[in-house]
Amino acid sequence: MxxxxxxxxxxxxxxxxxxxxxxxxxxxxxxxxxxxxxxxxxxxxxxxxxxxxxxxxxxxxxxxxxxxxxxxxxxxxxxxxxxxxxxxxxxxxxxxxxxxxxxxxxxxxxxxxxxxxxxxxxxxxxxxxxxxxxCDGGSVPGDNPPSAPGTPTASDITNTSAKLSWKAATDDKGVKNYDVLRDGSKVATVTGTTYADSGLTAGTDYSYTVQARDTADQTGPASGAVKVHTTGGTDPGPGPGDKVKLGYFTQWGVYGRNYHVKNIDTSASASKITHINYAFGNVQGGKCTIGDAYADYDKAYTADQSVDGKADTWDQPLRGNFNQLRKLKAKHPNLKVLWSFGGWTWSGGFTDAMKNPAAFAKSCHDLVEDPRWADVFDGIDLDWEYPNACGLTCDTSGPASMKNMMQAFRTEFGKDALVTAAITADGSSGGKIDAADYGGASQYADWYNVMTYDFFGGWAAKGPTAPHSPLTSYPGIPQDGFNSADAITKLKAKGVPAAKLLLGIGFYGRGWTGVTQKEPGGTATGAAPGTYEAGIEDYKVLKNSCPANGTIAGTAYAHCGNNWWSYDTPATVKSKMAWSKQQGLGGAFFWEFSGDTTNGELVSAINDGLK
CATH class of the missing domain: 2.60.40.290 (Immunoglobulin-like)
Known part of the structure; x- marks a missing residue:
């Protein structure tokens, strides 16, 4: 899974x-x-x-x-x-x-x-x-609120200023003025349809929207958002040839795991990565929707939980993980954030959504670019498990479905936003990579997150035991094509540029119980006990509870008592990064932050290995 x-x-x-x-x-x-x-x-x-x-x-x-x-x-x-x-x-x-x-x-x-x-x-x-x-400002018969103004356009951008202009709103009684909002907060009220903002920070991303106010002081809906990146400052992020170092942050981690955006900073991981994928938004009713409103934008953070040490107030316009990510980006200006939609549980909605790819893409763009958090996200990640194949549910959209989706999203999001996808690593003959046109789709993607983990696990209750993230094949591997090297080779053969492939690392192990054999290939009686789910455990736990005592196919394994686990360690991660560089891959990504130690051992290994 x-x-x-x-x-x-x-x-x-x-x-x-x-x-x-x-x-x-x-x-x-x-x-x-x-x-x-x-x-x-x-x-x-x-x-x-x-x-x-x-x-x-x-x-x-x-x-x-x-x-x-x-x-x-x-x-x-x-x-x-x-x-x-x-x-x-x-x-x-x-x-x-x-x-x-x-x-x-x-x-x-x-x-x-x-x-x-x-x-x-x-x-x-x-x-x-x-x-x-x-109510005056409410829904009063005979006096409707004004329409949304046109999406602003930006010009005359300097290190510290930018000029905005927009098409006028309409109103049955007349428009009085316009509120200009920067990153969701009002910075000016003007009577015309232009505004010059100043006092900005060089090399910084800003998001602007405008809303009209009529003579009864009713405010209408906000316009679309325009992003502005001021000139000067530091390098905005990785450029051509730079390696991507990306981690997934899960919205539900703020509950039982007690892992928050602040932990990315305090572990020193934020300075060692280039991108964060926020997981997940849902896909339902043919469009992208909020996954967990409370965690996403409503949870109030105390000062000790907050990235900048400042507590949320009850009346601020944006709270939750989105606001914490905004604060993290302010502290680490080079960091980019993408909103990931789907995942194992929520992939079933893609089939219905892809009946109208353009409408699907527009719904996702409208949500990602919502004026309340448009400045937080730099693009979208699509995690469909799996186009024209089976995951938790089965899809029969046809081989072209992946290409059609990526093309629609690139058209909707434009050339400047990041559009990526998490994809299968099933390199077997006639397997999931063969089921969809990943090669044709890659021309529209900035990169693919190739999920080179979870090949084997305790769902096969009797074994044989095998590393869940083998880098290469090995004698006795339970399934041909279920390893990173075969997946990458097949994707390259289908026309995906190596620079658009990121190698996946799991920050957790997969394990069995009832095992007597130390080496891989042993029999078992079921999935090993885990903190949150049988058969899976975080690296930060396993490194102490069941230390590695062997390696196979570039991945560590451990036999302790009746349990057998496989997982990556800092040493195996560094070896996988060396292989990634040798293959000319675009970098690496991992699932997910909370599995690492408090000082970010595995993130450090990825960063060091890709230098």
């Missing part, structure tokens, strides 16, 4: 504070005394087909404080709130009421507060009232 996703369904809702959970079906409370000069604005922040996420923002536009707020609106029949946070939400029929909690009811002049909810159904709110008066 490769790239198994362990996030528990419904975890986001379960982790919401109990006091903020919605109480559905209760009668609406009476509205407090009306407070003038306040607005309530609604936005649909996510839509995943059978449900959506909505957000209301209450703003005090007056000159005196507001002590409480109460937002009411109508949903059409069939649309409802299913859970909520930062407000108490009730309903009476189709009329919904959201009342402040004890800690967020007071708003000073100019202050604002937001609350959110998950909902089901296709409808939008109407007949909005705030504290008994018109």
């Amino acid at each position: 490769r790239f198994r996703h362990r996030a528990v369904a419904g975890l986001t809702t379960l982790l919401l504070p109990l006091a903020t959970l919605v109480a559905l079906g209760a009668p609406a409370e009476a509205a407090p005394e009306a407070a003038p000069a306040a607005t309530a604005t609604y936005a649909k922040t996510q839509d995943w087909g059978n449900g959506f996420e909505g957000k209301w923002t209450v703003k005090n536009t007056g000159t005196t404080s507001i002590s409480s707020w109460n937002v009411e609106w109508d949903f059409p029949s069939g649309t409802k709130v299913t859970s909520a946070w930062d407000a108490t939400v009730t309903n009476s029929g189709n009329r919904w009421t959201a009342k402040n909690l004890g800690w967020n009811g007071t708003l000073a002049p100019g202050a604002s507060v937001s609350f959110g909810f998950n909902g089901s159904g296709p409808g939008s709110p109407s007949n909005c009232s705030l504290n008994g008066a018109s």
Whole structure:
């Protein structure tokens, strides 16, 4: 099994504070005394087909404080709130009421507060009232919010400044001005359709969006994002001929594993890699969707958990792993981050999505380039296991499916964004590499992450024991073609340039129990016990609990008691990096950070081996 996703369904809702959970079906409370000069604005922040996420923002536009707020609106029949946070939400029929909690009811002049909810159904709110008066900034009949402005274009970029321009938004009552947002935070409000930003840092990536405001102070949806890289500064990243050193970071690692983005920095690994793949986004309903909203962008980090030592606040626009990755990139400007979609568990959605590759690619681009986190990601990684073959589910899209997907994504993301894919390493005759046109697809990819691990494991309960990541074949190997060298050779023969192939390293071992034979090829009774899953264990555990006492085919193995494990050590990793360089490969990648030691032994071995 490769790239198994362990996030528990419904975890986001379960982790919401109990006091903020919605109480559905209760009668609406009476509205407090009306407070003038306040607005309530609604936005649909996510839509995943059978449900959506909505957000209301209450703003005090007056000159005196507001002590409480109460937002009411109508949903059409069939649309409802299913859970909520930062407000108490009730309903009476189709009329919904959201009342402040004890800690967020007071708003000073100019202050604002937001609350959110998950909902089901296709409808939008109407007949909005705030504290008994018109919402003004909400969905008010006869006064619609403005449209989204055109995506800005950037010009006159220097070390410290950039000029932006955009097409005007439209509004039924007239556009008053525009808010300019840099990396999700407002930096200016202008009346025209241009803005010159200054005071920037040389050699740095920025993301800009614009949203319009009408004469009633309603704000419309944000424009598309434009990325700006200021001139000067340090080298932005690896160039032609440089070796890629990439690691996967798993969103669910922040739970039981207690592994956070900060650990990439404190282990000294961040300075030794070039790229991070964030795993995973989901693929469902023909498009890319959020994998775990709580871990991705909502989890509040304390100061001791945060990359920069600063705690998240309740009202900041972006939290969670995405914000921590933003902070990591600020500390390590050369580091690039890609958002990986699919994986073993979530690959089943690719078959449906590939019925319309262009629409699939656009949905993924829209999500990756969402204005809230567009600056975090430098591209996308597609982990389809496997096109025109079987993994957890089987796909019969045909040999051209891989090429069609990569072409659609390159067209949608353009030449400057990174577009990569994690692919099979099954080099057997008639195996998974033969099932799809990986050669033809490679012209559209920056590189392939070749999953040269998990060839053998405890799923074959009786063995024979074998290294799960053999570099080469060896006498007695259980399956021809199941090794790194054969996979790389086959991919080259199919026309994939060597420089577009990254060798995969597993930061874990695979093992069996009931084994009496030290050398590979022994019989077993089942998968060896593991911390999180039978048959698999992190390197950081195995190096002490079952130290390696032999090597075969470039991979270490260990026999301790009744258990037999195979895994890579710093020594075998360095030998694999030497082989990678000899083959002219583009570098290496690994699955995944949390399996390494606290001082990043395996990452250091990759870095040292590729110098």
